[in-house]
Amino acid sequence: MRQETAETGATPRERYRAQVRAEIKDHARRQIATAGAPGLSLNAIAKRMGMSGPALYRYYAGRDELLTDLVRDAYRSLAEDFRAASAPAPDARALAHALRAWALADPQRYFLTFGTPVPGYEAPEDTTVLAREVMTLMLDACAALPPAGSPGGPFAAHLEEHREWTGGHPAPPAVLHRALTLWTRLHGALSLELAGHFAGMGFDPALLYEAELDALTGDG
Amino acid sequence: MRQETAETGATPRERYRAQVRAEIKDHARRQIATAGAPGLSLNAIAKRMGMSGPALYRYYAGRDELLTDLVRDAYRSLAEDFRAASAPAPDARALAHALRAWALADPQRYFLTFGTPVPGYEAPEDTTVLAREVMTLMLDACAALPPAGSPGGPFAAHLEEHREWTGGHPAPPAVLHRALTLWTRLHGALSLELAGHFAGMGFDPALLYEAELDALTGDG
DNA sequence: TAACGACCGTGATAGCTTCTAACGAACGGC
DNA sequence: GCCGTTCGTTAGAAGCTATCACGGTCGTTA
CATH class of the missing domain: 1.10.10 (Arc Repressor Mutant, subunit A)
Structure with missing residues (x-):
């Protein structure tokens, strides 16, 4: 034994x-x-x-298994930072700042999770579970925001019928929409910054990020 | 001779x-x-x-030179599609749709230009020139949009003093801001879709893209 | 027309990578 | 103290980028 x-x-x-x-x-x-x-x-x-x-x-067993382990760790690390930013209460602005800090601390780690996928490599099941956990924290943060003036457009209606990805989160469709745009917009600004596409353009990427965040929390 | x-x-x-x-x-x-x-x-x-x-x-001469040539071709192809979408008049919606069609036609080509940068590889000077050309078409399209209600926040003021990247484009700062957000938001939605991060989430990425476009052309 | 030179493709080679296979040594449980 | 599992080694196959020296071909020029 x-x-x-x-x-x-x-x-x-x-x-x-x-x-x-x-x-x-x-x-x-x-x-x-x-x-x-x-x-x-x-x-x-x-x-x-x-x-x-x-x-x-x-x-x-090989390169892929090592990479998978690193991706798992990355998601866990991001989820941890998100949880810290959600204390004592869910806060979209704090979450967004945590995301940028997490990304700038190790850009390659960000690319490992949200960057260009390696064609041959298939992400195992449990990484999507971890990704859902991160998403849930974003949903919580968006649910805690003051409700937007508009009730949501046709896409919000579409989301009402396609909420599998929320994992049973009870948020109304307008919040789902807000969480998705929070993700995609922050990722858009962040990934282009990290990829160096703003280099030599002169403006401050932090201010662009902040402007996007203002637009999101003010009125999506 | x-x-x-x-x-x-x-x-x-x-x-x-x-x-x-x-x-x-x-x-x-x-x-x-x-x-x-x-x-x-x-x-x-x-x-x-x-x-x-x-x-x-x-x-x-090597792998890098071949890749550079492909990147150049990709930018040229995108610029061409953008020019076609800008005829007879600059049109942000048409531009956005052209971008998505261009990306979906060959996702790896999109990643080649806007995806994760290869750390060792340095993009040569002329690719940034091609990128500026694409950006100029976006600026033209945004300048042709009906002006937004808001005059622009603190980021627009910041852009007023940092407009090197516009290549002398005479657009007001609010338009510069709009062009940047057009780029980053569309890239955010598009790159996550192409990377497969929306897979299994249930909703239609095209509708999310359209919703972002509505938010941009309606009121940024 | 004949010769020369620039250009093209070849095989050989160095050095790197992932990954498999077979062997020897060390460690831990009984 | 024995014995099996596990570990680390060397050797090797197959792949890659990239360089080199050689021979053949093509176009031009004398």
Whole structure:
């Protein structure tokens, strides 16, 4: 039978394994932060950890599995920041600022989750679950906003009949619409900024972001 | 001396060279459309063209140069579609629809221009010139819109002093703001749709796009 | 027409990558 | 103390970018 330690609930072997996996992820994070996802090299990680290339495959079946783990961590980290920004009460402005801070802290991490998808790579089921969790926090924040003057256009009516993605959230369609536009507009400004498309244009991206946020919280 | 043909103004050698380069680009386009930019392989292109790998280097110095050429073509193609949508008169709605059609026709081409940047790769000067051309058409379209009720917030005031990117466009700051939000909002909705982030959410991305467009042309 | 030079395609090579397979060593449970 | 699981190694296949040196071809020029 296996002997479990009190602290972690795992055998020493499993603890070692978990630690090595964490170390691998740490190197991968650093590597991705500077060279991006395509620059992630299992070989380089192994060498930097002082072991040979194939040894890594004892811990990760391949590049994709490592990337998936990083995506999972990224979503979890964003959800955590969102939860912190939602305390003591859901707040769309705080959420938006948390999102930008999270993105600027590690742009490649943002691209890993919301950037260009790798064609061959299929996101596993549980990442969409994590994404839904983030979405739920956005819905809560938008539900807490003062209701907009307009009752919502034809798209809000469309959303009334297609609310599978809300996970049973009781928000009215106008709030669903607001949450979606909050997401897409902030992502639009943020992703173009991070991708460097505003470079050399002269204006301050932070002010554009703030202007979008004003438009959203004032009247979507 | 070089002998120029009447039709193309180039020697037969140069015509052949241009034709081969075009064929390479064609294969690259097809390859990128299915496997994305990281899936672009010079070797595979060469083999599919019936020649050996290194032969390609006679026509393109490397992967980056080929990618740059594709980016250039993409911008040119978008600018062309925008010009067509701006006839007979600048029209923001027509422009937006042209953008979405252009993106859906080849999502990887969209990502090539507006997607996650490759960290090692630096876009050459002339692509920014092409991007400015696209931006100018957007500015023209926004200038032709009926003026918004609001005179513009603090960001519009900021833009008044930072209008280098307009290339001397005489539009008032409110129009500059509108053009920027047109770009970022449409990109936000479009890029998330193309990246598959709306998959399984149930609603129709086209309606979301249309709703954003309504919000923009009605009152930004 | 004959020769020269620019250009094109080839195979060989270096160095990198992911990933599989087979072997030896170390660790932990009984 | 034995024995099996697990770990790390080296070797190797297949792929990629990119460079080099060589031979063939084409166009021009003497």
